[in-house]
Amino acid sequence: QLQLQESGPGLVRPSETLSITCNVSGSSIDSGGYYWGWIRQPPGKGLEWIGSVYFSGRTYYNSSLKSRVTISVDTSKNQLSLKLTSVTAADTAVYYCARERPPYCGGDCYPDYWGQGTLISVSS
Amino acid sequence: DMQMTQSPSSLSASVGDRVTITCQASQDIGDYLNWYQQKPGKAPKLLIYGASNLETGVPSRFSGSGSGTDFTFTISSLQPEDIATYYCQQYDYLSQFGPGTTVDIK
Numbered sequence: 001q002l003q004l005q006e007s008g009p010g011l012v013r014p015s016e017t018l019s020i021t022c023n024v025s026g027s028s029i030d031s032g033g034y035y036w037g038w039i040r041q042p043p044g045k046g047l048e049w050i051g052s053v054y055f056s057g058r059t060y061y062n063s064s065l066k067s068r069v070t071i072s073v074d075t076s077k078n079q080l081s082l083k084l085t086s087v088t089a090a091d092t093a094v095y096y097c098a099r100e101r102p103p104y105c106g107g108d109c110y111p112d113y114w115g116q117g118t119l120i121s122v123s124s
Numbered sequence: 125d126m127q128m129t130q131s132p133s134s135l136s137a138s139v140g141d142r143v144t145i146t147c148q149a150s151q152d153i154g155d156y157l158n159w160y161q162q163k164p165g166k167a168p169k170l171l172i173y174g175a176s177n178l179e180t181g182v183p184s185r186f187s188g189s190g191s192g193t194d195f196t197f198t199i200s201s202l203q204p205e206d207i208a209t210y211y212c213q214q215y216d217y218l219s220q221f222g223p224g225t226t227v228d229i230k
Binding site: 105 | 156158160162166167168169170173179211213215216217218219220221222223224
């Protein structure tokens with residue numbers, strides 16, 4: 001059974017870089033043609049898609065975050081990662097990783113399996 | 125830029141009521157529209173994909189319809205376990221979620 005588990009620092013200082021990893025188990029990240037994505041949710045607010053990555057390294061990003069975001073995969077560890085630079089309090093959110101389908105969807109994907117999320121707070 | 129709107133933003137209904145939520149896209153997205161359910165403290169759950177297709181294992185009281193720019197999500201008979209926030213999501217122009225509709229029991 002596919003499972004995704006995010007891990008992050010919990011607290012990040014303003015202007016620093018947020019780094020989160022997502023461990024995928026139950027399936028290989030480089031099989032099946034799936035994209036793997038990140039979605040965030042500020043406390044009490046709605047969902048914001050951040051971006052997605054294919055095992056080859058092909059990425060798609062939300063235009064509003066594109067200048068600060070890097071999403072990557074490590075197939076040897078079956079992990080995907082998110083880096084967000086120059087964070088502010090507005091980046092405080094629960095960050096979810098997710099598998100996206102259908103296979104080979106490119107930029108036309110949607111999440112089906114989600115991790116439980118990890119809360120990242122930005123504060124000095 | 126693509127804009128997604130949902131209405132109402134919240135609603136209260138009685139157990140057994142029919143509940144309808146609408147979602148509007150600012151551009152034609154065909155049937156590239158999904159509906160998710162999110163309960164407090166939990167990750168969203170996919171209920172409807174491709175505007176009208178029921179995800180495996182999801183009760184048949186949930187349904188979706190529409191195409192182009194206007195979409196509807198319906199719970200045919202509201203159950204206590206349906207208390208949640210519901211989000212539409214378009215995936216024709218990358219991915220974007222609607223603002224959500226909170227459903228409560230009257």
